Amino acid sequence: MGKRISINSIAKHLGISTTTVSFVLNGKAQEKRISEKLVKKVMDYVEEIDYKPNSLARSLRTGKSNIIGLIVEDISFPFFSSIAKEIEEKAYKNGYKIIYSSTENNTAKTKDLIDMYQDKHVDGYIIVPPEGVEEKINELCSSEKPVVILDRYLSDVQADHVVVNNYESVYNATQYLIDQGFKNIAFITLNSLQSQMIDRLSGYEQAIQDNGLIPIVKEIAQAESIERQKYISAFLQRKADSIEAILFSTNYLCVSGLRAMKDLHLDIPKNIAVVSFDDYELFEMYSPTITSIAQPIESISENAINLLLARLKKKEADTDKIKQKIVLSTTFIVRESTSQ
Amino acid sequence: MGKRISINSIAKHLGISTTTVSFVLNGKAQEKRISEKLVKKVMDYVEEIDYKPNSLARSLRTGKSNIIGLIVEDISFPFFSSIAKEIEEKAYKNGYKIIYSSTENNTAKTKDLIDMYQDKHVDGYIIVPPEGVEEKINELCSSEKPVVILDRYLSDVQADHVVVNNYESVYNATQYLIDQGFKNIAFITLNSLQSQMIDRLSGYEQAIQDNGLIPIVKEIAQAESIERQKYISAFLQRKADSIEAILFSTNYLCVSGLRAMKDLHLDIPKNIAVVSFDDYELFEMYSPTITSIAQPIESISENAINLLLARLKKKEADTDKIKQKIVLSTTFIVRESTSQ
DNA sequence: TTGAAAGCGGTACCAC
DNA sequence: GTGGTACCGCTTTCAA
Numbered sequence: 001m002g003k004r005i006s007i008n009s010i011a012k013h014l015g016i017s018t019t020t021v022s023f024v025l026n027g028k029a030q031e032k033r034i035s036e037k038l039v040k041k042v043m044d045y046v047e048e049i050d051y052k053p054n055s056l057a058r059s060l061r062t063g064k065s066n067i068i069g070l071i072v073e074d075i076s077f078p079f080f081s082s083i084a085k086e087i088e089e090k091a092y093k094n095g096y097k098i099i100y101s102s103t104e105n106n107t108a109k110t111k112d113l114i115d116m117y118q119d120k121h122v123d124g125y126i127i128v129p130p131e132g133v134e135e136k137i138n139e140l141c142s143s144e145k146p147v148v149i150l151d152r153y154l155s156d157v158q159a160d161h162v163v164v165n166n167y168e169s170v171y172n173a174t175q176y177l178i179d180q181g182f183k184n185i186a187f188i189t190l191n192s193l194q195s196q197m198i199d200r201l202s203g204y205e206q207a208i209q210d211n212g213l214i215p216i217v218k219e220i221a222q223a224e225s226i227e228r229q230k231y232i233s234a235f236l237q238r239k240a241d242s243i244e245a246i247l248f249s250t251n252y253l254c255v256s257g258l259r260a261m262k263d264l265h266l267d268i269p270k271n272i273a274v275v276s277f278d279d280y281e282l283f284e285m286y287s288p289t290i291t292s293i294a295q296p297i298e299s300i301s302e303n304a305i306n307l308l309l310a311r312l313k314k315k316e317a318d319t320d321k322i323k324q325k326i327v328l329s330t331t332f333i334v335r336e337s338t339s340q
Numbered sequence: 341m342g343k344r345i346s347i348n349s350i351a352k353h354l355g356i357s358t359t360t361v362s363f364v365l366n367g368k369a370q371e372k373r374i375s376e377k378l379v380k381k382v383m384d385y386v387e388e389i390d391y392k393p394n395s396l397a398r399s400l401r402t403g404k405s406n407i408i409g410l411i412v413e414d415i416s417f418p419f420f421s422s423i424a425k426e427i428e429e430k431a432y433k434n435g436y437k438i439i440y441s442s443t444e445n446n447t448a449k450t451k452d453l454i455d456m457y458q459d460k461h462v463d464g465y466i467i468v469p470p471e472g473v474e475e476k477i478n479e480l481c482s483s484e485k486p487v488v489i490l491d492r493y494l495s496d497v498q499a500d501h502v503v504v505n506n507y508e509s510v511y512n513a514t515q516y517l518i519d520q521g522f523k524n525i526a527f528i529t530l531n532s533l534q535s536q537m538i539d540r541l542s543g544y545e546q547a548i549q550d551n552g553l554i555p556i557v558k559e560i561a562q563a564e565s566i567e568r569q570k571y572i573s574a575f576l577q578r579k580a581d582s583i584e585a586i587l588f589s590t591n592y593l594c595v596s597g598l599r600a601m602k603d604l605h606l607d608i609p610k611n612i613a614v615v616s617f618d619d620y621e622l623f624e625m626y627s628p629t630i631t632s633i634a635q636p637i638e639s640i641s642e643n644a645i646n647l648l649l650a651r652l653k654k655k656e657a658d659t660d661k662i663k664q665k666i667v668l669s670t671t672f673i674v675r676e677s678t679s680q
Numbered sequence: 681t682t683g684a685a686a687g688c689g690g691t692a693c694c695a696c
Numbered sequence: 697g698t699g700g701t702a703c704c705g706c707t708t709t710c711a712a
Contacts, residue, residue, distance in 0.1 A: 054461075056396060056399050056405070078416070081421035088440075099438065101432065118392070119392055119395045258625065282621060285602075285626060287627040
């Protein structure tokens with residue numbers, strides 16, 4: 001018969017009921033004490049015709065989709081694409097697929113995406129949230145779907161978090177620069193209210209204050225790469241004489257900074273020492289090599305997906321409501337750009 | 341009532357039939373000549389309770405999922421993540437979501453992924469295929485789902501393709517080196533049978549032959565970054581004296597090569613000139629800057645998704661079976677690494 | 681040990 | 697113009 005294969009056609013073909021086939025297929029043969037013979041018969045036939053159950057129908061019935069929604073800031077950033085890769089790999093091994101999207105730090109788009117994901121009945125979420133989605137995410141959390149927040153901390157949100165110790169990392173990096181003898185240390189960051197940026201800034205400010213120095217902070221608007229470079233360039237032209245070292249709060253800001261410094265013929269580290277948050281292949285290859293604060297990408301990914309998988313496996317019965325906040329340590333990689 | 345909202349509960353609440361609600365919701369009110377008043381009533385209520393139809397149920401019934409499957413080699417490669425970003429953006433604007441995966445050039449995993457995607461009833465595929473999946477993809481194509489192949493050309497596969505002119509690009513780059521006065525030009529590539537690699541190699545070989553020179557080809561096994569560097573390093577140590585220029589067939593091979601050359605204190609371009617296929621931010625920032633063959637990422641992405649969307653919109657009726665092969669041009673970016 | 685049948689939430693054919 | 701209802705394919709309760 002030319003009919004599409006379904007659990008029904010199998011049952012009909014074998015002269016048994018769909019129930020039985022379903023039980024066998026779902027490994028409930030033992031439990032339901034279905035005869036070995038029958039099980040084998042079903043399995044053999046399924047094998048023969050290479051039957052694949054329709055997961056849509058299954059999802060509709062069970063409410064589970066075996067899909068995890070991954071929402072990052074921008075999949076084309078190496079940091080996020082590396083995380084995506086790791087998460088996908090692990091998810092795949094556990095029978096989950098990933099639907100991903102980039103928010104581009106756009107609140108409206110993010111809300112939209114979450115709606116779409118809910119609509120697709122994804123089983124869980126891993127989200128790198130932009131500003132202003134706390135409420136939406138809280139809604140999400142109060143549905144029974146597990147949510148893991150990545151990279152940023154949302155204090156008002158009842159969800160698991162995986163972040164790095166931004167404050168301490170930058171505090172220590174700043175202290176390192178000070179110990180190296182630098183005094184006029186600038187911090188270049190994004191004008192963002194996201195927790196990770198706030199924390200990095202605070203770490204810098206506190207270290208500066210603890211050493212009785214004067215903070216020099218430059219906030220760059222979220223903008224295209226070329227724009228960023230211009231802002232930084234303008235800043236450097238005004239301040240280059242006085243600044244001895246610069247800390248960048250993200251790697252792409254640092255890249256823009258390096259371009260600007262190259263244009264201005266500023267010598268690193270002779271004129272200015274440089275440190276960047278978030279390591280990048282470029283920093284290892286650049287001349288001079290650039291000191292950086294490396295985030296543990298593997299560990300971040302692993303913790304996030306493990307946390308989510310654990311929640312997914314747990315029956316709602318023993319749902320321990322205590323949300324976790326996992327804080328991972330960064331690695332300070334000293335390179336040539338900070339040698340006095 | 342505490343019942344979950346469905347098209348049925350709406351119908352019941354309003355005292356009309358599900359059919360009517362369905363028609364209104366699907367914009368078929370006009371077509372079905374449903375009264376303005378009723379339409380408004382339905383719409384208002386839907387608005388009020390913020391009803392979102394269950395797309396799973398809809399997919400089950402219609403066979404459409406509004407999901408596009410994107411299968412790339414490795415999402416953590418900038419080339420692929422940039423493409424993913426562009427494709428996602430455009431897909432999103434057209435109401436499609438993306439499920440993506442990385443094949444890691446693993447044939448078995450890829451087949452598995454395709455199975456999973458079929459199972460999820462994705463509406464269309466964009467695939468960067470590893471070796472050995474031609475048959476599987478042909479199966480896919482003979483289902484009615486549109487498939488677009490990216491980056492590599494599968495001659496036996498009846499699908500749309502979007503590729504770049506690998507052969508000409510490398511031929512011209514090689515010729516450029518020759519015109520610059522380089523004679524002993526090596527080509528470092530992967531030991532891969534994928535069309536794009538074959539074509540790049542052929543382009544090199546033909547140019548060398550056309551100029552009466554001797555080809556020097558080094559094939560590197562697919563391996564971890566560190567391994568690759570070792571292989572290249574060993575090759576360079578044996579040949580450094582005679583080689584005047586090197587062409588790398590991919591950007592990550594070139595990065596490994598740059599590391600190796602740095603270790604060996606080979607001066608670029610004084611000792612050796614360097615060209616890489618596939619541009620990379622690093623090449624623009626490196627000292628010296630590295631000449632490269634840039635792929636038109638935006639154009640590749642745009643063509644791929646447009647092709648797919650076009651096929652998706654087209655009714656099966658006027659299905660023009662003629663598959664397209666879109667060949668895009670690369671840009672040769674001359675930088676410091678090739679100045680004699 | 682196995683089977684009948686009621687949904688999951690929509691869509692769309694067919695009837696009135 | 698509007699409504700009844702079969703059906704997409706699978707899970708699962710209940711009965712036999």
